[in-house]
Amino acid sequence: MVGSFGGVGGASCPLPPGLPHEGGGVKRCRWVDSVMPYRPPRESVSTGVARTLRRNLTPEERMLWARLRSAGLGVSFRRQEPIGRYVVDFVCYPARLVIELDGSQHLNSEADRVRDEALNADGFQVLRFWNNEVRANLEGVLERIRATFTERL
Numbered sequence: 001m002v003g004s005f006g007g008v009g010g011a012s013c014p015l016p017p018g019l020p021h022e023g024g025g026v027k028r029c030r031w032v033d034s035v036m037p038y039r040p041p042r043e044s045v046s047t048g049v050a051r052t053l054r055r056n057l058t059p060e061e062r063m064l065w066a067r068l069r070s071a072g073l074g075v076s077f078r079r080q081e082p083i084g085r086y087v088v089d090f091v092c093y094p095a096r097l098v099i100e101l102d103g104s105q106h107l108n109s110e111a112d113r114v115r116d117e118a119l120n121a122d123g124f125q126v127l128r129f130w131n132n133e134v135r136a137n138l139e140g141v142l143e144r145i146r147a148t149f150t151e152r153l
Contacts, residue, residue: 046082054080060101060134061089064141073146075153084122086115091124095149098126101134125152 057065061079068077068090081091083098090099098119102112116126127148129141 046085046087049082049087051080058101058103058131060131063138064090064099064101064134067138067142068145073142073149075149083119083124086119088119092149095152096124097145097149097152098124099145100126100128101131102128103131 057079065079067073068079075092075094077090077092077099079090081088083091088098089101091097092099100112112128116128119126125148127145134141
């Protein structure tokens with residue numbers, strides 16, 4: 001059908017506002033009883049960057065994620081998550097804890113300092129670990145993460 005897009009089960013819904021149609025900016029679908037206001041898909045520069053970063057984890061990020069995923073420490077973490085204008089390596093929302101893994105390019109980084117201040121202003125605590133620390137002492141890194149989120153919960 002011209003001027004509409006398909007829905008679940010072959011249902012047809014009017015196009016979003018701003019496109020030529022008679023829908024008036026409201027999406028009506030046969031498979032939904034109510035009228036839903038149109039909301040464009042959540043897409044931002046940081047969301048696209050986060051998707052790319054999730055596909056291309058560093059070896060150290062993979063090591064840590066293998067231990068954090070599926071509530072491995074008793075709380076839920078997300079990886080390569082957009083928060084505001086930044087994409088953080090790992091975040092635990094209940095504890096408002098951000099974990100960043102850094103290589104040598106982050107040594108004395110002014111950009112990292114500004115980013116940490118912005119995240120702190122939003123109520124997040126940022127823990128930074130060097131990649132070589134994750135490789136050499138993963139259990140120590142996990143213990144520090146566990147201690148930090150325990151005191152924040």
